[in-house]
Amino acid sequence: MDDAEFRSLHRQELVDDRINGASQLARRALDGLAEFSGSCSIEDPAELQEALLAFAEELQYARPNMAPIHNLVERWADRVAGLEPATTAELRHDGAAIAQELSDGSIHAVSRAACEAARLIGPGATIITHSLSSTVLEAFLTLAPAGVDAIITESRPGLEGRNQARHLDQAHIPVSFITDAQLGHFSRIADVALVGADTLLGDGALVNKAGSYLLALAARDCGIPFYVCCESFKQVPYGAASFELETLDPAELDAPRGRYITPCNVYFDITPARLIDAWIDETGARYAARADSDAT
Amino acid sequence: MDDAEFRSLHRQELVDDRINGASQLARRALDGLAEFSGSCSIEDPAELQEALLAFAEELQYARPNMAPIHNLVERWADRVAGLEPATTAELRHDGAAIAQELSDGSIHAVSRAACEAARLIGPGATIITHSLSSTVLEAFLTLAPAGVDAIITESRPGLEGRNQARHLDQAHIPVSFITDAQLGHFSRIADVALVGADTLLGDGALVNKAGSYLLALAARDCGIPFYVCCESFKQVPYGAASFELETLDPAELDAPRGRYITPCNVYFDITPARLIDAWIDETGARYAARADSDAT
Numbered sequence A, B: 001m002d003d004a005e006f007r008s009l010h011r012q013e014l015v016d017d018r019i020n021g022a023s024q025l026a027r028r029a030l031d032g033l034a035e036f037s038g039s040c041s042i043e044d045p046a047e048l049q050e051a052l053l054a055f056a057e058e059l060q061y062a063r064p065n066m067a068p069i070h071n072l073v074e075r076w077a078d079r080v081a082g083l084e085p086a087t088t089a090e091l092r093h094d095g096a097a098i099a100q101e102l103s104d105g106s107i108h109a110v111s112r113a114a115c116e117a118a119r120l121i122g123p124g125a126t127i128i129t130h131s132l133s134s135t136v137l138e139a140f141l142t143l144a145p146a147g148v149d150a151i152i153t154e155s156r157p158g159l160e161g162r163n164q165a166r167h168l169d170q171a172h173i174p175v176s177f178i179t180d181a182q183l184g185h186f187s188r189i190a191d192v193a194l195v196g197a198d199t200l201l202g203d204g205a206l207v208n209k210a211g212s213y214l215l216a217l218a219a220r221d222c223g224i225p226f227y228v229c230c231e232s233f234k235q236v237p238y239g240a241a242s243f244e245l246e247t248l249d250p251a252e253l254d255a256p257r258g259r260y261i262t263p264c265n266v267y268f269d270i271t272p273a274r275l276i277d278a279w280i281d282e283t284g285a286r287y288a289a290r291a292d293s294d295a296t
Helices: A003-016 A022-039 A045-060 A067-081 A088-121 A134-146 A160-170 A180-187 A212-222 B003-016 B022-039 B045-060 B067-081 B088-121 B134-146 B160-170 B180-187 B212-222
Strands: A126-129 A149-153 A175-178 A192-195 A206-209 A226-229 A261-263 A268-271 A278-281 A284-287 B126-129 B149-153 B175-178 B192-195 B206-209 B226-229 B261-263 B268-271 B278-281 B284-287
Touching: A003 A022, A003 A045, A022 A045, A022 A067, A022 A088, A022 A134, A045 A067, A045 A088, A067 A088, A088 A134, A088 A192, A088 A226, A088 A278, A088 A284, A126 A134, A126 A180, A126 A212, A134 A160, A134 A192, A134 A226, A149 A160, A149 A180, A160 A175, A160 B261, A175 A180, A180 A212, A180 B180, A180 B212, A180 B268, A192 A212, A206 A212, A212 A226, A212 A268, A212 B180, A212 B212, A261 B160, A268 B180, B003 B022, B003 B045, B022 B045, B022 B067, B022 B088, B022 B134, B045 B067, B045 B088, B067 B088, B088 B134, B088 B192, B088 B226, B088 B278, B088 B284, B126 B134, B126 B180, B126 B212, B134 B160, B134 B192, B134 B226, B149 B160, B149 B180, B160 B175, B175 B180, B180 B212, B192 B212, B206 B212, B212 B226, B212 B268
Parallel strands: A126 A149, A126 A192, A149 A175, A175 B261, A192 A226, A226 A278, A261 B175, B126 B149, B126 B192, B149 B175, B192 B226, B226 B278
Antiparallel strands: A206 A268, A278 A284, B206 B268, B278 B284
8 A cells, every 4th residue: 555545545434434433533543643654655754744744634624523633633743743853763753652642641531531420420320322422431331330321322324322332231231222313202211411522612512413412402301411521632712603514425314315305414413502511521520600600 | 804804904004004194094094994894794783883893992092192093083983883773784884984074074184284384384484394294294285386495304213204205305395304313403494393293182292203302392492483283183181191102113223232222112202382382283373372472
């Protein structure tokens, strides 16, 4: 495989992936950068540095609604751009080492955020969630020994929820597996709604798999809290006004064909901050502003 | 086919049907009663009357969450029970005639309700709906010449929305076809949400395909009206407290298998009256109580 093939293949894998959440894909992107640092055929240090940064820029925008891909790859690119390597060997080593360091940091942050969520929720709860999130999965695993029940949506069209259900099953956690349309009915049974995030906007709004907004509405209507749990690398500074929701291949819907039928696959939706009761990251929980609270 | 086979087959067809809405299935039940009146092998008038009423009772509870099946079959049974036929020929004729009369009345009521909905909504609107409803379909067809756009969900697991989309496509009505999980995002684009009903409870709450409650929540949050449109035969006197939601075969979800995974297929959900802006039937529209209104 030549350099161009490697870059194109790795980027496409990120675009097509429906198995992994945003944090995992961000670490996949870092893995790709580490591997490319080692395998790229260029032998001049300055040219190699330029090729690495060009590849980073390609990966950064592979999944525009997944902030950690953008943020972690940008962090990597900033540090690699600041290197002044005398040899390609040195640059190859540093490129891989920085990727590893950022990846380890991400794993640690996810773990910490999951622990904070588990601490906030406590044992014996029935948690309803939507789609797939490695952070939410870790929160479930943390709570498993003390007892926890899960309500998991299938999450059409990518069916990421099937994966979430399999992981929980392996951990012996009882799972009620539902269609996305049953989110409302089952919110009446749950104690708490917990989701991960693809991106957290500057105004506290959540970008996550389409359907998360519906879960937040149902949770509010049923009087259960709606928590968002993710590493802080998922935050972006701008708000919903300057954010465009990613549309994926409409063929995923397997819609009936017709001249007047347009299948739509807006893969994410935006949950406004006013529907979120707490944001949980590796540093702890931040609660929504209430009459008796000073949080924002 | 003997009498028992006919009865069992017809009942099972009602149970398994995912193509037709509640009003259509109610008329199917009446068709079955008319056909059985003619074909049943019993030659004693009193025994025939008893067999017809027994069959009616079987059909009445074939789809417990679809009120018109119960209501129209009960109306038929009440009238057939009141007959005092001298001959089986007379009873056969009357049984079929009463079924036809009730069926015609249902078709007329659906049509009138659809016209009322079309009049209330007016031309040029983008209407978002969920699942399949013959009344909603007729409202779309009524609005088609003046212009109307549709947002249609696939409606997992039965995929009734695919049928709705095909019917609209045949009528040259532009359809945005979405997953159920996109109901929230697309409510922001729609002008009005319109659904049919499987049952209307005594307190004004709606029983309809699971996901209708989510659409009502999204419509309220997005500031668009949520209308329910159905013939008055869908009303029952009791409230949500004494209503049990129908659960269909969990295999329809095609869930991942696992010892700790329980697939759930609660096919309907309940939308409380407070989320409904107007109830439309063949007699017109009844609006939700507002500070400036005297409706209930």
